Structures are given as C-alpha cells and as structure tokens.
Amino acid sequence: MASSRLGLQLAVALWATTALTSSPALAASPKLDAHAIATARFGNDAPWYEGNIPLFESSDPKLDEIYYYRWSVYRAHQRDLGPLGYITTEFLDDVGWQREPYASLNDATGFHIQEGRWLRDRRYAGDYIDFMYEGGGNDRHFAEYIADATYARFLVDGDQDAATRHLAVMKHIYALWDDRYDFDKKLYWIEPLLDATEYTISSIDASGGKDGFRGGDGFRPSINSYMYANARAISRLSTLTGDQAAAADYAARAEALKVEVQKSLWSQDFAHFIDRYKVSNEHVKYWEPIRGRELVGYVPWAFGLPDDTPAFAQAWKHAIDPDELAGPAGLRTVEPSYEHYMRQYRYIKETGEPECQWNGPIWPFQTTQVLTGLANLLNDYDQDVVTRADYARMLAQYTELHFKDGKPNLEENYDPATGKAIVGLDRSHHYNHSGYVDLVISGLVGLRPRADDVLEVNPLAPGDPTDPHFLKYFSLQDAPYHGRLVGITWDADGSRYGRQGLVVTVDGQEVAASPTLKKLTAPLARKPAAPIVRPINQAVNLVLSDFPRGAASAGGDAKTVHQALDGRVWFFPEMANGWSPGLDKKGASAKQPWFAVDFGKPVSVRSAELSFFADDKAFAGPSRYRLEAWRDGKWVEVAKAPAPLANGVDRTTWTPVTTSKLRAVIDLAPGKDMRLIEMKVF
Known part of the structure; x- marks a missing residue:
C-alpha cells in the first residue's frame, strides 16, 4: 500500500x-x-x-x-501448522537453532502468550499453549516460564479447562529441570546462552575475557524466578482442579526457591540480584558471585518474587542512574563499569557484521521484563525509589527503539548510547523476542x-x-x-x-x-469465555518432501514454492516470502501463471485463502484468478476471484468438492510481477 x-x-x-x-x-x-x-x-x-x-x-x-x-508483528509471526494449529514464531524466517520443522523457539514464549491473551480470538494463544505441551514445543531449549504464562492467560480469559488441561505435562517438565538443579544450594543453574543471553559477565569472565558465547554456567536470577513462577502457577492451577495436595506441594517449592533467591542471589555489596558461578575453572570458582550488576537482576520482580522491603527496593536506583543501568537510549544489560562492557566479540564470518551479545546492549527482551517488574513494583509494593514517571520514561525510550529510518522495524539489540541497532541482520526485521502490547494494557x-x-x-x-x-x-x-x-x-x-x-x-x-x-x-460478574473456532488448513507443508506439495508454472524453485504453503503470512516488504512467476525477458507479465497444491490423497475442500504481496513497485496484486480442482483427469473450475486483494487475505468459497489437487490460475496486472505469499485451503 x-x-x-x-x-x-x-x-x-x-x-x-x-x-x-x-x-x-x-x-x-x-x-x-x-x-x-x-x-x-x-x-x-x-x-x-x-x-x-x-x-x-x-x-x-x-x-x-x-x-x-x-x-502487526504478532500477526506476522502466527504460523499455521494445519492440524497442529497456530504457533507464534520469534524470527519471521527460518534460523538454524529453531525446533524443526515448526520454526518454534521457547525463550520468548511467555511474552507471546501474554500479548496474545488480549485478543478476542483466543485460538492463537490457545493453540500455542497446546503446542508447547502437546506438540513438544516446550523442549527446554531455553529457560522458560510457560506454565506461568498459561496461568496469566487464564487471569484474562477465565477459561479454567484450557488452563488446567496440561497440568500433568507441566509437572513433568518441571521435574525435568532437575537436571539444572543443585540439590545442595537448592537453586537452579544454567548456561547464559541457554538463558537466551550469551556474552554475560559470567560467560565472559569464565573464559578469562577471551569469549563468552558458551560457558559461564551460573545460578541466575532469571531461571530461578522462572521456576518460582512455574511452581506457583502449577500450585494455583492445581487449586482450580481441587488437587490440594499438588497445590500445597508446588506452593512449598515456590516458597523454598524464593527464600534461596533472596538469601543467596541478593548481593549486599551491589544491592542487586546477581549470578553465582556453577562452573569452576582457572578463571572463576564455584559459588563465587559475578563482579557486576546486570539487568537480569530485575527479573524476580517480573514475577513478584522479592519481599516488600526497603533493602530490596534499593535495586531500582540502578535502573534510573545514568552511570549504571540507565543508558541515554534505554536500559543497559550490563553497567559501563564492567571491564568488557560493549566489547564486540562475535561477528558474522562472511560479512563481518556484529552478532548478538548481552554485555551492555539494550535488548527488548530484558527491557520488557524490567517494565513488567516495574509495573508490579508500582502496583504491589510500598516504596519510594521509582515512580510512574520512570515507567512512562522507560516505555517511551523503548517505544523509540522500534523506529528504523522513521518507520517501525524492531530488530535484535541496540546501542544504549545512540539507540541504533547493533544486530540488524537479514533475519532481524520485525523481531518478535519481547512484549509491548501487554506493557501498554496492563501497565500504562x-x-x-x-x-x-x-x-x-x-x-x-x-x-x-x-x-x-x-x-x-x-x-x-x-x-x-x-x-x-x-x-x-x-x-x-x-x-x-x-x-x-x-x-x-x-x-x-x-x-x-x-x-x-x-x-x-x-x-465484575464474569461470563464464559468465547468459544474457539478452529478451521484446519489442509494445504500446509512443513517438510518439503511430504504432502501436501506445491507446484508452479514458472519461477518454481523449491524454496519459494514451499514458502507459499508453509503457513506463514506477512506483508512486511523487508523480507520476501512466497512464490513469484517473474517477468519475461521483455519485462512483460507471465501469461496466466498457475500455482497448484497436491494433497497426495482425495480431500474435501470448500474454500481457499490466498495472500498476495504488493509494493507499488515491482509487485502488484493480480487482476483476477480462478480456482480449479482436479476432477476425472482434468482441471475443473470451482470458483472465481474477479477483484482479489493484495496485502490482505483474499477469501473464496464454493460448493464442497472432493479432489486430490487444487490450483490457482492467475491473471497478472500488466507489466507487474506477483508474489503469492500463502495459499490456504479448507
């Protein structure tokens, strides 16, 4: 447009x-x-x-x-997995460390659920939670608080059955985290990379200052707050089902973690929650505290963990001190007093572009956690260190980060001095690794x-x-x-x-x-939550070699054909997505190109959703198209779309037919190419 x-x-x-x-x-x-x-x-x-x-x-x-x-970022990151429903992705396109073939990652899932709980269509958050607990999405790749986010969704929609149906799996996953539990110290530990925060003080110092991508295992405020929140959520969800024994058990676990976090991870010297080392080598020793403050020290407040005391409230002074964690453009992840503050260790080999680090840059991920914690502090605690003005100022700084060249385009991390993106790679556009809507609704x-x-x-x-x-x-x-x-x-x-x-x-x-x-x-007298309607997209292809399969008349390389059936729909121009027939050598539009889906078996179909991209430059929406089903060895027209939309979803319905293939035959706008972002069939 x-x-x-x-x-x-x-x-x-x-x-x-x-x-x-x-x-x-x-x-x-x-x-x-x-x-x-x-x-x-x-x-x-x-x-x-x-x-x-x-x-x-x-x-x-x-x-x-x-x-x-x-x-619009939330909507763009909804991936339709067909029978598995919708999930929310972190990156628009594939990255090498995602869970295949779904493109899911679990580190920002809590943010995604807390944003999605404010939609009137409850399918997106509901499907995503189901995937995390039924579809293997919560693979513990990263530290997580998905049980807590599930309970947070229940607080909004009140759907008790949806919130409690996964309790058995929640307990199972909670127990699996024993592999990161120190039974002597009664705390959880994790490698910073697997806490989604590579190059922290602990990982850099554990390498002797030489690196920090891997290593630096530590007892961190983050994972222990997550496990506290998950235990509390399991307790509260168990209460809803009448399982008082489980409720008491997990409430006790949460309380025990709270005690240990406040006893062992609170630093009197720094007046802040900090890491202690799990690792022991020539550079660092087991149980020693790290040597500086990090923004992760505010995560306990994001879950209401700390007691309401003047001593703990003093930690918030560092968030408003320009010499400490309050950068000119936003919240630093590490203070500038740290020896390796903002030192760039990691680059893309092919291009020399900087890669992700947490040794000072602003990260929307932790900015969201701090603002969530600050909202809890201002609502639930008696303190005079920070005020509503601080919340509004931090939110305004965070808002400003979203702009690139005057247009909204959130990327991965930012320079706290300038607010300019540090990691702005091809994968980084419209990055969904944080929250914002929930900060406005439940906070501001x-x-x-x-x-x-x-x-x-x-x-x-x-x-x-x-x-x-x-x-x-x-x-x-x-x-x-x-x-x-x-x-x-x-x-x-x-x-x-x-x-x-x-x-x-x-x-x-x-x-x-x-x-x-x-x-x-x-x-407030509550009413039942709105029912969820779940039409199933029969054209999704998650694995290239499986059915359904795509085919095209022209421009049909395997990647772009697959993109038109991969369940992803976005209209952002920065990242191409979908199939294009291309123009001929004279720059003329192709003659009635077609795109087909082979279901691999007979299926009953009655409607389709086609999404086309237009940019008022090379690409335009088609003039028209028709849909044809494979019947008795030939293509038979089932529907026409005389004036299809671009940069939106064009819906077409017809009398149900049984077929093994369906195709769209397209008339292009004169002199323009076309991009079919996605074809869904129901």
Missing part, C-alpha cells in the same frame, strides 16, 4: 474517531471507530484486527503507532488481571501535567476480560471525550470513575 494512501486513511480514521468521541451523548463511554482505525492502520489486512485486538489511542502518536505496529493503562470477580484498573501514566510523558488523554476499548469487554478512558481536561477524568466501562456501561489517575476497582 502506498504510504500516501495509508496516511490519508489514517487521517480520516483519526478525524472520524475525534468526531465520534466529541459527542456529549458518548461522553461516558467514548467509542473509537474500529473499522476506520483498522483500515487506516492495516489496509487490506484490516479484517484480521477488526473485532479482534483492543483499540487504543492516546495523545502520544508514537505510542499509538507502535501499539498497532506490535499487533493499568488493566490488572485478577483471579477473582473484581475489575482492577491502576494506570501508570504520570499524573503530573508538567511531566514530559504526561498523556492528555488515552482510551483503551474492547479489551476482552473475564468474558466481558473493558474500556478505560482518561481525559485530563474533557476536551477529547467530553468528560474530564478516568472512566472505566464494562460492555459499554460505566462501572467506575475518578477525576484523577488513580486505582479503581469494581465488582
């Missing part, structure tokens, strides 16, 4: 929103125009978002832009998920109009919660929505209000 067209649509949407919300009749429950906003933000792909994501607007246009951008706006029948709202937006990150207004609309739709609106002076103050609504009806930004609660 041309940028000028997108800008015009966005302007129209914002005008429409303002016009609607300025009406006094709507003052108590301002209504954002879902269709206009979705169309402006997402163009032809708007149907995926409309009626699915919570709407949001504020007086900060960058905050708004990245809120919606992060939903303050919708705090609870297990009981109480709606709690506590915005972390600053209340001081002189604060540089003060929001004159914001509105969250249609956030699904306990089977209801919650709205939260703030208007500092009444000029935006016709009513001054904070207003909370449920299904459009006001339930609480305040003239100032403050914590509000209201009784």
Whole structure:
C-alpha cells in the first residue's frame, strides 16, 4: 500500500474517531471507530484486527503507532501448522537453532502468550499453549516460564479447562529441570546462552575475557524466578482442579526457591540480584558471585518474587542512574563499569557484521521484563525509589527503539548510547523476542488481571501535567476480560471525550470513575469465555518432501514454492516470502501463471485463502484468478476471484468438492510481477 494512501486513511480514521468521541451523548463511554482505525492502520489486512485486538489511542502518536505496529508483528509471526494449529514464531524466517520443522523457539514464549491473551480470538494463544505441551514445543531449549504464562492467560480469559488441561505435562517438565538443579544450594543453574543471553559477565569472565558465547554456567536470577513462577502457577492451577495436595506441594517449592533467591542471589555489596558461578575453572570458582550488576537482576520482580522491603527496593536506583543501568537510549544489560562492557566479540564470518551479545546492549527482551517488574513494583509494593514517571520514561525510550529510518522495524539489540541497532541482520526485521502490547494494557493503562470477580484498573501514566510523558488523554476499548469487554478512558481536561477524568466501562456501561489517575476497582460478574473456532488448513507443508506439495508454472524453485504453503503470512516488504512467476525477458507479465497444491490423497475442500504481496513497485496484486480442482483427469473450475486483494487475505468459497489437487490460475496486472505469499485451503 502506498504510504500516501495509508496516511490519508489514517487521517480520516483519526478525524472520524475525534468526531465520534466529541459527542456529549458518548461522553461516558467514548467509542473509537474500529473499522476506520483498522483500515487506516492495516489496509487490506484490516479484517484480521477488526473485532479482534483492543483499540487504543492516546495523545502520544508514537505510542499509538507502535501499539498497532506490535499487533502487526504478532500477526506476522502466527504460523499455521494445519492440524497442529497456530504457533507464534520469534524470527519471521527460518534460523538454524529453531525446533524443526515448526520454526518454534521457547525463550520468548511467555511474552507471546501474554500479548496474545488480549485478543478476542483466543485460538492463537490457545493453540500455542497446546503446542508447547502437546506438540513438544516446550523442549527446554531455553529457560522458560510457560506454565506461568498459561496461568496469566487464564487471569484474562477465565477459561479454567484450557488452563488446567496440561497440568500433568507441566509437572513433568518441571521435574525435568532437575537436571539444572543443585540439590545442595537448592537453586537452579544454567548456561547464559541457554538463558537466551550469551556474552554475560559470567560467560565472559569464565573464559578469562577471551569469549563468552558458551560457558559461564551460573545460578541466575532469571531461571530461578522462572521456576518460582512455574511452581506457583502449577500450585494455583492445581487449586482450580481441587488437587490440594499438588497445590500445597508446588506452593512449598515456590516458597523454598524464593527464600534461596533472596538469601543467596541478593548481593549486599551491589544491592542487586546477581549470578553465582556453577562452573569452576582457572578463571572463576564455584559459588563465587559475578563482579557486576546486570539487568537480569530485575527479573524476580517480573514475577513478584522479592519481599516488600526497603533493602530490596534499593535495586531500582540502578535502573534510573545514568552511570549504571540507565543508558541515554534505554536500559543497559550490563553497567559501563564492567571491564568488557560493549566489547564486540562475535561477528558474522562472511560479512563481518556484529552478532548478538548481552554485555551492555539494550535488548527488548530484558527491557520488557524490567517494565513488567516495574509495573508490579508500582502496583504491589510500598516504596519510594521509582515512580510512574520512570515507567512512562522507560516505555517511551523503548517505544523509540522500534523506529528504523522513521518507520517501525524492531530488530535484535541496540546501542544504549545512540539507540541504533547493533544486530540488524537479514533475519532481524520485525523481531518478535519481547512484549509491548501487554506493557501498554496492563501497565500504562493499568488493566490488572485478577483471579477473582473484581475489575482492577491502576494506570501508570504520570499524573503530573508538567511531566514530559504526561498523556492528555488515552482510551483503551474492547479489551476482552473475564468474558466481558473493558474500556478505560482518561481525559485530563474533557476536551477529547467530553468528560474530564478516568472512566472505566464494562460492555459499554460505566462501572467506575475518578477525576484523577488513580486505582479503581469494581465488582465484575464474569461470563464464559468465547468459544474457539478452529478451521484446519489442509494445504500446509512443513517438510518439503511430504504432502501436501506445491507446484508452479514458472519461477518454481523449491524454496519459494514451499514458502507459499508453509503457513506463514506477512506483508512486511523487508523480507520476501512466497512464490513469484517473474517477468519475461521483455519485462512483460507471465501469461496466466498457475500455482497448484497436491494433497497426495482425495480431500474435501470448500474454500481457499490466498495472500498476495504488493509494493507499488515491482509487485502488484493480480487482476483476477480462478480456482480449479482436479476432477476425472482434468482441471475443473470451482470458483472465481474477479477483484482479489493484495496485502490482505483474499477469501473464496464454493460448493464442497472432493479432489486430490487444487490450483490457482492467475491473471497478472500488466507489466507487474506477483508474489503469492500463502495459499490456504479448507
């Protein structure tokens, strides 16, 4: 979609929103125009978002832009595995360390679930959790807190059956982590690389400062907080099933870990949670503490582990100190006082480009954890070290990182001095290794998920109009919660929505209000979670040599043909995805190219979804196409698409037929190539 067209649509949407919300009749429950906003933000792909994501607007246009951008990142990373359902990927395309053939990785799964829990279509988070526990997705490749994230989803949708059905596997996986448990120290340990954080203080120092990609096994605040959270989640889920023995067992495990983390991983010298070495060699010794502060020391607060004491609260001073962890552009992963701070060890051999390290660069992964922990601190602890202003400032810094050359494109890690990407490789575009939407909804706006029948709202937006990150207004609309739709609106002076103050609504009806930004609660009678509809895509090919198989009339190299059936749909221009027939030598469009799927057996089919890419340059959506089924030894037309969409999903239906093959015969736009991103068949 041309940028000028997108800008015009966005302007129209914002005008429409303002016009609607300025009406006094709507003052108590301002209504954002879902269709206009979705169309402006997402163009032809708007149907995926409309009626699915919570709407949001504020007086900060960058905050708004990245809120919606992060939903587009989430959507782009939904991979359809056919009968196995949807999973959320970390990288858009394949990487060498993913779980084959699914392209899954489990290190950022917790973020993915916490983002996806805010969708009205519960299939994406639900399928993903099922895959983690039924499909082998939680292979413990990396340290994880997936049981805790599953419980966090339950706090939003209230679906007890979905949350508890995997308890047996959760317990089994919890027990498997005994291979990283020191029974003498009563703590878990892990290699930093397998904590998704290579080149930390422990791994660099364990190498004598020579490297740090591997090694440096340590008792880390991260894995022990994850295991604490998983044990607590298993306990709470067991309570839901009436298994009091298991609930007591895992509650005791969580409490024991909490005691040991606070006793052994808290450093009085650093006033921070830090690693201790598991490894012992000529450079470091078992149980010695590392020699500096790292951002990972805030992970315990992301799960509410630390006690509410003034001593522990002092750790947060380091997050706002510019000489320590607070960089000019964001949160450093290691302090600049560390000997090997920002020293680049690892490069791509072929190009010399820098690779990932955690010895100082900003990482959205840990920035998300810190902001989650800070939200918990501001909500649940009695302290005066940090304030809502600090939350808003850190969130604004994080928001700014999402822009590359003025456009949203989140990559892997960033220079804390400049905010420029360090690792910006071909694989890095629109990297899904962190959270953001949940930080806005549960943090900034303050919708705090609870297990009981109480709606709690506590915005972390600053209340001081002189604060540089003060929001004159914001509105969250249609956030699904306990089977209801919650709205939260703030208007500092009444000029935006016709009513001054904070207003909370449920299904459009006001339930609480305040003239100032403050914590509000209201009784909330829950309703059953919306049922999940799971149509199965019969055309997915996960293994190249298996059925279903793709074939094409032209331009049919194995990789691109496979991409058109691999269950991935994204419209970002930075990374090509899908099959193109190409132009002839004179630059003319191919004559009715076709793309076919061979199911390998007779199947009943009744609809298809074709996704085409367009960039207003080389690629355009087709003029038309028709779908043909293989019947009695010949191709028979079953449907036509006279005006297909590009950069969206084009859906076609027909009377069900049984066939072993289906193909799309395509008429291209004159002088333009075409890219078929994905063909799904149902």
